[in-house]
Amino acid sequence: MSNVNAICRRKHAKFFMRFLDLLPSRLASHDSTRVTIAFFAVCGLDILNSLDTIQPATVETIIDWLYRYQVVSKEGEVECSGFQGSSTINTSVPNENITKYKWGHLAMTYTAIATLVTLGDDLKRLNRKAIIKGVAAVQRDDGSFSASVEGNEYDMRFVYCAAAICAMLNDWGTVNKEKMAEYILKSIRYDYGVSQHFEMEAHGGTTFCAIAALQLSGQLDKLSPETIEGMKRWLIFRQIDGFQGRPNKPVDTCYSFWIGASLKILNAFHLTDYEENRSYILSTQNTTVGGFSKWPDSMTDPFHTYFGLCGLSFVNEPGILEIMPSLNISMRAYKKLKELQGHWAPQEPEECSNCSIIDIE
Template identity: 30%
Template sequence: MSLAAGPGRGGGGAQGQLPEELQLVVEKHVAYIQSLDTRREELEYHLTEHLRISGIYWGLTALHLLGHPDALPREGVLDFVFICLHENGGFSPAPGHDPHMLYTLSAVQILAMVDGFGELEKKVPDGKTKVARYIASLQRANGTFAGDEWGETDTRFMYGALNALSLLGLLPQQQPDQPPMIDIPAAMAHVKACQNFDGGFGSEPGAESHSGQVFTCCGALSIAGEIDSYLGEAGKDRLGAWLSERQLPSGGLNGRPEKLVDVCYSWWVMSSMAMIDRLHWIDKGKLTAFILQCQDADEGGLADRPGDMVDVFHTVFGIAGLSLLGHPGLVEVDAA
């Protein structure tokens, strides 16, 4: 996910002309995200410790999309990120936890968003390279990546590896004069083996198609520069048809057939459709209305479905979905 200022974005003027039920309560969402680290007396705060660094990334991303990138203290964010850095170059979700690919990606994304790579190099000599070597150490002979030293593999971890390395500027194609740190051809062969007859992708070869895995596989193909050459127009049509069928009568999207809608798929499904130029196959008006029904207009934040409890995970992906839909007042997100 990358952010770019778009025409008419970042201000509230256009949104003020919308009917009340279609307005995003920007200031409430900003205040909600700012409040998250003040809730240390609540049980939920401690139960979600294993997601802490990703939670910071989700909150920062939402704030950038809302046009308030400086709403969290940069120094405090960097201090927490560096506390989670391990000697082997990986990042954990919080102090006292093991390093993992997913949290290493979140840490790298945070550093990129707050322009923190300079501080990383000051903290650790050749810090970017050290992080990249940790990521590369998790690639397996068949091209896939493990999440950590215990060896679980998943296309999420491959996408995380390619995303983080691209942000670090250390993908093989970004360093043509250096020996490659990872085997891109093997990684792409594994991603392609995860595609199913219905056009979707699973977590491993033969696994059921799932919108989240479609995102990770399309993201990996896109970062490697192979999504167009691999899928072609016919492949994009087939995948786009499967993705567009994720929209239900409520306007919301689900992750796979016969499942409930969930606001987070506003990002997973639509960003995948954006990567294959099929975003217009979604009913944008109905999806916009569904996402906005999931917001808490009084306290801020978005939930998975209307009436449920809000959380930062669904807040960021609901707001990112609205950005892809071109909702007024938001910074434009580039899924490619």
């Protein structure tokens, strides 16, 4: 089923296109996160340099569909602006003109904006100010962020989503970046990995979320030289052939992005073994119907397919576009975003003094 020598670009493009048309029954439990699945499919096609596979009329349909999930709070209501993942939980109250649980979710807002930018949308229908207010509304006293206004998890994943949204919209509003950085620094463990929340085990995915959030908010310099070196060591030690997310765990395709992007931001990815990484990623591709899985000869999915391609981008795979590590979009989409930001109301940009990846101009 797999081939370690070549990437099946056309089959992977077809794989993503199928997920834009119909979700298989095995993904029924992900119905409330359709926007994120669209992100993997659209941005995956972009990284494959195959975005033109989507017909122009379909591009407009996807853009219109995404804007259907934009939520803007009305005056006097609870601040809950952002994007939903689908309409699954839009429950109307009988005899009242309100819909309960119709509020933005940080992960859906981040992936919706990233998908719109990748599709070439001008973002003129985006209520940027309302979205930033929605981000600020879910920041907690400890500096972390909840996924949405009520009844949701709060941890490093949503710290990243909040930072990515603010960076993409070039506006931090009343978000307390300093408190956010404090939360991140308190989550660095004894081994220099970063945990999902205080006093938990260090994890590759949340280490990326922490490092990227610091970079996007211009606060990477809050990491001491000793901490940065410790992080590099912890990250580099996650490589077996591919990368694992934690010590003593099996390797997994997606960590070629989570660990790889973290090392890219810290300017240390060159210390990894490119060929071993590439060989592992390609061993998980399905050469019959396309797609990548977390392990060889297991079920493929859009999540691991997208992150497998990102991992191949980091090792300079021919035909794969370059990735902007901290925003997790192609450099082509990132340049488009910078162009859009240039047309918005002038304000001081958030610069990252420690890394040249942010400022590509």
